[in-house]
Amino acid sequence: MTTLKGKAAITGLGITPMGKIFGHDAMYFAGEAIRLAVEDAGLTKADIDGLLINNGVGTAGALSLGLAPYLGFDALRVLNHMNAAGSTAAQMVMYASMCIELGMASNVVCVFADAPLQTPGPSAAAYARPTPPRGMASLAPAYGLYSVNAQYALAAQRHMALYGTTNDHLGEIAVSTRMWAERNPRAQMRSPITLEDYHNSRWIMEPFHLLDCCLVSNGAVAVIVSSASRARDLRQPPAYVLGIGQGHHATTNRGGWEPETHTAATIAKDTAFRMAGVELADIDVLELYDCYTYTVLVTLEDYGFCAKGEGGPFVSDGKLRPGGALPTNTGGGELSGYYMWGMTPLSEGIIQARGQGGDRQVEKHDLVMVTGNGGILNYHGCMILSPNAS
Amino acid sequence: MTTQTEPARPAPVPDEVSAPYFEGARDGKLMLMRCLACGAWRFPARDRCDRCWSTETEWAQASGEGTLFSFVLMHQVYHPAFAREVPYNVAVVELAEGIRLTTNIVDCPNEAIHIGMPVQAVFEPVSDTVALPKFRPARG
Numbered sequence: 340m341t342t343l344k345g346k347a348a349i350t351g352l353g354i355t356p357m358g359k360i361f362g363h364d365a366m367y368f369a370g371e372a373i374r375l376a377v378e379d380a381g382l383t384k385a386d387i388d389g390l391l392i393n394n395g396v397g398t399a400g401a402l403s404l405g406l407a408p409y410l411g412f413d414a415l416r417v418l419n420h421m422n423a424a425g426s427t428a429a430q431m432v433m434y435a436s437m438c439i440e441l442g443m444a445s446n447v448v449c450v451f452a453d454a455p456l457q458t459p460g461p462s463a464a465a466y467a468r469p470t471p472p473r474g475m476a477s478l479a480p481a482y483g484l485y486s487v488n489a490q491y492a493l494a495a496q497r498h499m500a501l502y503g504t505t506n507d508h509l510g511e512i513a514v515s516t517r518m519w520a521e522r523n524p525r526a527q528m529r530s531p532i533t534l535e536d537y538h539n540s541r542w543i544m545e546p547f548h549l550l551d552c553c554l555v556s557n558g559a560v561a562v563i564v565s566s567a568s569r570a571r572d573l574r575q576p577p578a579y580v581l582g583i584g585q586g587h588h589a590t591t592n593r594g595g596w597e598p599e600t601h602t603a604a605t606i607a608k609d610t611a612f613r614m615a616g617v618e619l620a621d622i623d624v625l626e627l628y629d630c631y632t633y634t635v636l637v638t639l640e641d642y643g644f645c646a647k648g649e650g651g652p653f654v655s656d657g658k659l660r661p662g663g664a665l666p667t668n669t670g671g672g673e674l675s676g677y678y679m680w681g682m683t684p685l686s687e688g689i690i691q692a693r694g695q696g697g698d699r700q701v702e703k704h705d706l707v708m709v710t711g712n713g714g715i716l717n718y719h720g721c722m723i724l725s726p727n728a729s
Numbered sequence: 730m731t732t733q734t735e736p737a738r739p740a741p742v743p744d745e746v747s748a749p750y751f752e753g754a755r756d757g758k759l760m761l762m763r764c765l766a767c768g769a770w771r772f773p774a775r776d777r778c779d780r781c782w783s784t785e786t787e788w789a790q791a792s793g794e795g796t797l798f799s800f801v802l803m804h805q806v807y808h809p810a811f812a813r814e815v816p817y818n819v820a821v822v823e824l825a826e827g828i829r830l831t832t833n834i835v836d837c838p839n840e841a842i843h844i845g846m847p848v849q850a851v852f853e854p855v856s857d858t859v860a861l862p863k864f865r866p867a868r869g
Contacts, residue, residue: 497844501844
């Protein structure tokens with residue numbers, strides 16, 4: 340059987356300044372990230388023959404196929420605008436890897452950019468939808484159901500009732516993630532927080548405090564995928580793609596089916612780990628999509644790091660913290676670092692696989708697991724990265 | 730001189746596919762789509778059964794009985810009409826028919842809301858033409 344294991348590698352990484360960076364749109368940030376990624380890899384513009392684009396939620400300069408002419412990519416072999424919400428990073432790297440392995444492209448740029456913050460003010464307003472919905476979609480606002488935050492809070496509340504998960508458990512994830520962010524110069528939120536600070540942060544909607552929720556960021560991340568053989572000759576230590584997979588659970592609104600507490604991470608894991616030929620116990624570093632603290636907890640369970648329902652007690656000994664047994668979200672994640680959808684965990688996964696994490700570098704980093712998550716826990720991506728090709 | 734009026738809550742806007750749902754609620758009935766081919770209930774209303782893909786559909790009255798699947802207490806004001814309501818609940822109820830829908834729990838203090846509690850549909854008029862199904866604790 341043919342396999343993609345070790346056939347492709349991430350060779351370039353570009354990260355723009357993140358957060359409340361005003362005066363630019365998403366197209367600008369994308370261009371900046373791609374410029375940085377090409378320079379990082381030691382490639383030139385002429386080496387790039389693939390461009391995969393993923394736009395965020397903001398409308399300012401929203402990415403389109405127009406990114407190709409904006410950057411003067413006039414003879415691409417591969418071009419697509421991809422969107423599987425927060426799981427898209429894995430989808431892009433998967434598609435790029437397949438194209439490269441099959442000889443249809445050589446160096447494929449995957450980019451995410453977003454600029455939802457266009458004027459100084461509350462971050463929540465950045466994601467507000469101006470057009471009132473009609474039909475069944477008009478039920479949610481009539482009941483006062485606003486914001487994706489509430490959908491995830493409903494999922495977390497369900498988990499709490501079924502399994503006894505508490506705000507102390509979720510709070511530990513907020514605290515451990517912030518401890519890592521303190522060590523990352525790129526992170527937006529670097530002041531230490533305690534469990535008490537977590538409990539004192541305002542309710543957004545119970546059971547979520549402010550510190551259960553991710554940041555809102557302007558910025559962009561670009562990565563370059565190349566063949567493993569090409570990667571060895573480039574400027575940076577390659578981050579080989581040993582395993583990659585997707586899994587998706589539709590919300591059916593039917594009894595007995597709960598993507599909210601049982602995500603499709605199980606499916607993505609099956610594909611990615613089978614490809615990589617590794618076991619869960621082999622994983623050294625975790626970069627988990629953390630749009631909310633709860634997302635981390637449910638993801639740990641669905642991968643089988645602990646049994647279903649035991650995520651709370653599992654994290655509460657501090658094992659996700661710096662120096663802990665299971666270093667997780669080592670750049671501060673989306674909770675404290677920056678919110679670039681699946682590019683947040685992917686970018687930090689590349690840094691860790693390369694061994695370029697500085698103060699936050701995890702000593703043993705042979706296998707780095709990166710996840711993406713989108714929808715209301717509907718869409719999932721998994722990547723296993725390594726400094727070793729096999 | 731100006732007078733301050735309470736901003737109105739966003740009213741549901743029925744469209745073609747959802748009209749029987751809102752008309753049913755106005756008449757005190759919880760109406761759901763049911764597939765004529767495979768018998769599966771579905772929510773929200775849409776033109777095709779997601780289980781068997783048939784487009785042959787009927788509207789049938791649901792019992793209005795259910796249990797609380799999950800809930801949140803909204804503390805922030807996302808719409809000015811809810812400014813005096815916070816913290817208010819938003820809930821998901823799983824109906825006896827096996828279908829989940831978003832709603833509010835009424836006639837029950839927030840502190841007493843708990844997942845698994847039996848609930849019963851009630852219908853809250855929004856306008857002359859539209860009502861919203863809400864749920865109160867079931868009386869034993």
